[in-house]
Amino acid sequence: MSWAPRPREKMAQTITFLKCMECGAENSRPFIEWDYIFKIVEGEKCPKCGGTRSKIVNIYVPEKKETK
Amino acid sequence: MTPDFTAFLSPAATGGENIISILISLVWLLMFMVFFLYPSFGQRMQLSYMLRDLERKLNKLKMIKDEIRQTTIDTIKKVGKPDSDPAPEVDKLSEFFVIPPESMDPYGIVYKLEHILEIGETSYENEVRKLSPHAEEHQVKTLTNLVEIARGINTLYRIVRHYYLLGKKTSNIYLVLQIQMIMPQLVEIAEAYKMASIAFSQGQPIGDSVGVLVAAKLSDGVEKRRYNIAKDTMVQELEIENRKVYVVRAIGPGGTVGRPGEGVKQLVESLPENPKLIVTVDAGLKLEGEESGKIVEGVGVAIGGPGIDKYKIEELARQRNIPLYAFVIFESIQEAITPMKESIAKAADVVLQKLKKLLVEKVEDGGIAVVAGIGNTVGVG
Numbered sequence: 124m125s126w127a128p129r130p131r132e133k134m135a136q137t138i139t140f141l142k143c144m145e146c147g148a149e150n151s152r153p154f155i156e157w158d159y160i161f162k163i164v165e166g167e168k169c170p171k172c173g174g175t176r177s178k179i180v181n182i183y184v185p186e187k188k189e190t191k
Numbered sequence: 192m193t194p195d196f197t198a199f200l201s202p203a204a205t206g207g208e209n210i211i212s213i214l215i216s217l218v219w220l221l222m223f224m225v226f227f228l229y230p231s232f233g234q235r236m237q238l239s240y241m242l243r244d245l246e247r248k249l250n251k252l253k254m255i256k257d258e259i260r261q262t263t264i265d266t267i268k269k270v271g272k273p274d275s276d277p278a279p280e281v282d283k284l285s286e287f288f289v290i291p292p293e294s295m296d297p298y299g300i301v302y303k304l305e306h307i308l309e310i311g312e313t314s315y316e317n318e319v320r321k322l323s324p325h326a327e328e329h330q331v332k333t334l335t336n337l338v339e340i341a342r343g344i345n346t347l348y349r350i351v352r353h354y355y356l357l358g359k360k361t362s363n364i365y366l367v368l369q370i371q372m373i374m375p376q377l378v379e380i381a382e383a384y385k386m387a388s389i390a391f392s393q394g395q396p397i398g399d400s401v402g403v404l405v406a407a408k409l410s411d412g413v414e415k416r417r418y419n420i421a422k423d424t425m426v427q428e429l430e431i432e433n434r435k436v437y438v439v440r441a442i443g444p445g446g447t448v449g450r451p452g453e454g455v456k457q458l459v460e461s462l463p464e465n466p467k468l469i470v471t472v473d474a475g476l477k478l479e480g481e482e483s484g485k486i487v488e489g490v491g492v493a494i495g496g497p498g499i500d501k502y503k504i505e506e507l508a509r510q511r512n513i514p515l516y517a518f519v520i521f522e523s524i525q526e527a528i529t530p531m532k533e534s535i536a537k538a539a540d541v542v543l544q545k546l547k548k549l550l551v552e553k554v555e556d557g558g559i560a561v562v563a564g565i566g567n568t569v570g571v572g
Contacts, residue, residue, distance in 0.1 A: 137395055137530050154393070154395060156393045156394065157330070157393065157394045158394070158395075158570070159394060159396070159443065159444035159570045159571060159572045160396060160404065160407065160444075160570060160571045160572055161407060161411065161571070161572035162444070162572050181536055182395065182396050182531065182536075182570055183396075183530070183531045183532060183533050183535070183536035184530050184531065184532050184533065185533050186532060186533045186534060
């Protein structure tokens with residue numbers, strides 16, 4: 124008798140939070156391999172001012188908010 | 192024919208007996224004889240059921256072990272770009288061992304243990320470095336942690352398999368019962384190892400990084416000077432409201448815990464005057480039912496591990512009469528080794544504010560304080 128594998132819970136996506144070094148705006152995107160907190164990222168445009176230098180300020184897995 | 196057959200089945204027609212009732216009676220008699228003449232039959236049945244259950248869970252552990260092994264090999268190939276297949280070396284490193292010092296005479300055991308662990312860590316890291324010639328230094332540190340996870344799950348699997356086979360060989364129900372009772376927790380730990388292997392294969396910060404994260408956030412943007420103090424450990428000098436603060440933490444973003452105990456010891460011994468306090472920030476294990484990210488303050492040295500770093504800071508603080516304060520952020524053992532969750536990351540910001548308030552309250556103007564961020568620095572620069 125073969126046991127069918129249980130459907131696995133999908134691993135939650137880690138999010139990287141960046142702060143633009145020019146205008147200070149914060150934005151987020153999915154984690155890219157070897158991102159680290161306080162890394163200076165070049166080449167990713169700030170959605171507010173278009174600046175290309177950002178600093179990663181946080182990396183974590185967002186928690187689902189329970190809806191009442 | 193049919194009337195004969197129904198007559199044969201019907202008790203009234205055959206005087207109270209029929210083949211089915213005879214068969215049922217015989218089965219009952221057989222079962223009664225078995226339980227009467229073979230009293231341990233019930234226990235055997237239970238043992239057999241427990242062994243089957245244990246075998247299923249053991250197979251699950253094996254699957255997780257193989258998955259982690261494959262993740263490790265694939266990451267080494269991708270990041271380290273070795274010249275040959277790293278699989279045999281990874282298998283060899285999964286069996287690596289460190290023998291702790293003899294504790295019959297405990298005098299001096301802390302330094303003996305430190306010496307053995309240092310040799311173990313250095314040689315393990317060098318083996319991983321040889322496997323990954325094209326990896327950057329911080330990636331080598333993270334890959335070392337990844338291979339250690341493969342070693343950890345391999346050890347867990349081997350121990351469970353040992354008890355399973357021993358219980359099967361000796362038909363010892365009590366032995367099998369003991370391992371079966373803790374299997375759900377062991378499988379949970381194995382699942383956490385699997386998620387940890389994914390975190391380390393990508394260089395993601397884990398729950399245990401929270402202590403280092405607090406220390407890094409404290410010095411972000413206000414650092415005056417930084418220098419290495421011990422292996423994989425650095426000091427960042429800063430000033431907070433006219434108080435001189437020395438932050439000791441592991442050097443990221445590679446996965447390492449550094450030597451915070453040795454770092455604090457060397458730092459304090461080099462200072463012109465004693466610091467007014469030493470604060471440690473670390474993740475701590477929560478009890479079931481407690482919230483992850485809960486922050487508690489206390490006294491003492493919040494450092495896990497074998498105890499060497501904790502011993503050094505305690506000894507130093509006692510000799511120089513320096514108060515010890517600690518902040519602990521609660522999380523489960525799974526959360527400590529898996530990608531950092533939102534509640535824990537947000538707790539780091541709260542601890543940061545409490546830490547600044549403590550430094551201003553307990554250290555007078557012009558005074559010195561030492562803050563040690565404890566944890567694995569993977570994903571924290």
